[in-house]
Amino acid sequence: MRAVVLTGERTVAIENVPDPELTGPDGVVVRVEHTAICGSDLHLYHGDIEATGVRLGHEFIGTVAEAGPEVRTLRVGDRVLVSGLIGCGHCDACASGDPVLCRNGGLTIFGTTPGLPGGQAEAVAVPLADTFALPIPESIDDEQAVLLTDILxxxxxxxxxxxxxxxxxxxxxxxxxxxxxxxxxxxxxxxxxxxxxxxxxxxxxxxxxxxxxxxxxxxxxxxxxxxxxxxxxxxxxxxxxxxxxxxxxxxxxxxxxxxxxxxxxxxxxxxxxxxxxxxxxxxxxxxxTVAAIPSTWRALVALLASGRLRPEGIFTHHLGLSAAADAYRIFDRHEDGVLKVLLDPTT
Ligand SMILES: NC(=O)c1ccc[n+]([C@@H]2O[C@H](COP(=O)([O-])OP(=O)(O)OC[C@H]3O[C@@H](n4cnc5c(N)ncnc54)[C@H](O)[C@@H]3O)[C@@H](O)[C@H]2O)c1
Ligand SMILES: [Zn+2]
Ligand SMILES: [Zn+2]
Incomplete structure (x- = not known):
């Protein structure tokens, strides 16, 4: 499959990489439908953290393509949004939706932490899916769902x-x-x-x-x-x-x-x-604050559904995954009136 890979300072490329496999019985594989570039990706892009070779991206939504036998809340075919940060999944902090305070030191970030390849790709393996993936509520549109993975x-x-x-x-x-x-x-x-x-x-x-x-x-x-x-x-x-x-x-x-x-x-x-x-x-x-992402979902889904919170027009640019190099440059340099870029992995 194709994935966005950091190839050096201020350079990314689309590379063919092996398809993701289940990380374990509690994991799912998600076929990505939309994935965004974040200001946090720019820290890697600028070389603030040495991460050459990393498959980027921690903001993505998609459809469950495969589910491990211990996954209880999701089925193949469900559309899900996934927390950009995950923890051990078992401690009291993770259970309360706060992987940042994971008692087992388990905080990891998709597309940043080695061993957790990112979501700017056609598919991604998600561990601990019952805790860190949420079926997309009907009241939420796709762009709102992507925003719920990190920045909202x-x-x-x-x-x-x-x-x-x-x-x-x-x-x-x-x-x-x-x-x-x-x-x-x-x-x-x-x-x-x-x-x-x-x-x-x-x-x-x-x-x-x-x-x-x-x-x-x-x-x-x-x-x-x-x-x-x-x-x-x-x-x-x-x-x-x-x-x-x-x-x-x-x-x-x-x-x-x-x-x-x-x-x-x-x-x-x-x-x-x-x-x-x-x-x-x-x-x-x-x-x-590093955001305790899943802990906010209940309140934010309610605020979005009621219209009290209307994060409209955040995604100013919609590009194909194959245009990732341009997308990173535009976002980094604030070109063309950009605010945020959404990538479509099918093109
Ligand atoms: N804590 C978290 O959980 C979390 C999650 C996501 C992103 N972030 C961080 O949030 C930050 C912003 O992310 P973003 O996606 O909005 O990135 P961004 O790069 O699009 O936004 C940064 C903004 O700061 C502005 N800026 C630059 N210099 C300034 C100055 N002197 N005064 C006022 N504004 C100035 C820029 O013009 C730009 O609009 C990044 O550092 C990112 O890593 C944190
Ligand atoms: Zn982010
Ligand atoms: Zn934990």
């Missing part, structure tokens, strides 16, 4: 852990797909204002159309914009959805005294410069 849970938990009170002011730093979804989820908690920071004009326009106040973050202007907009006070809750050293420092500057800062941007530095004095003197609370 991430945006939701980013907002939930930002401790937003009704009437407060929220700042969202970074308006990529994760930041845009975090912005929409922040609005569920009743803030009076959402300030939205990014250097890319079309992303600022999208945030404004969603009811946020856009602040152009070009040339380091983001934090000054937040302080201007709040008479020097800063935001009560700050969501960081970029992951750069600079934007993590910016989050502290943007925070009001007593604020909560919720970081979901991935930063792999072991020596991050951190504006400690400002953080300390403001008594901020800093929370960091």
């Amino acid at each position: 849970p991430t945006g939701f938990l980013a907002a939930q852990r930002a401790a937003i009170s009704p009437g407060s002011t929220v700042a969202v730093i970074g308006l990529g797909p994760v930041g845009i979804l975090a912005l929409q989820c922040a609005q569920l908690f009743g803030p009076a204002r959402v300030l939205a920071l990014d250097p890319v004009p079309d992303r600022l326009e999208r945030a404004a159309a969603l009811g946020a106040e856009p602040i152009n973050a070009s040339n380091g202007g983001g934090p000054a914009g937040v302080l201007d907009a709040t008479a020097g006070r800063g935001a009560d809750a700050v969501i960081e959805a970029v992951g750069l050293d600079q934007t993590i420092a910016d989050a502290i500057v943007c925070a009001a005294t007593g604020a909560t800062i919720s970081i979901v941007g991935v930063n792999l530095s072991m020596t991050l410069p951190f504006p400690m004095a400002a953080a300390l003197l403001k008594n901020v609370t800093v929370r960091m």
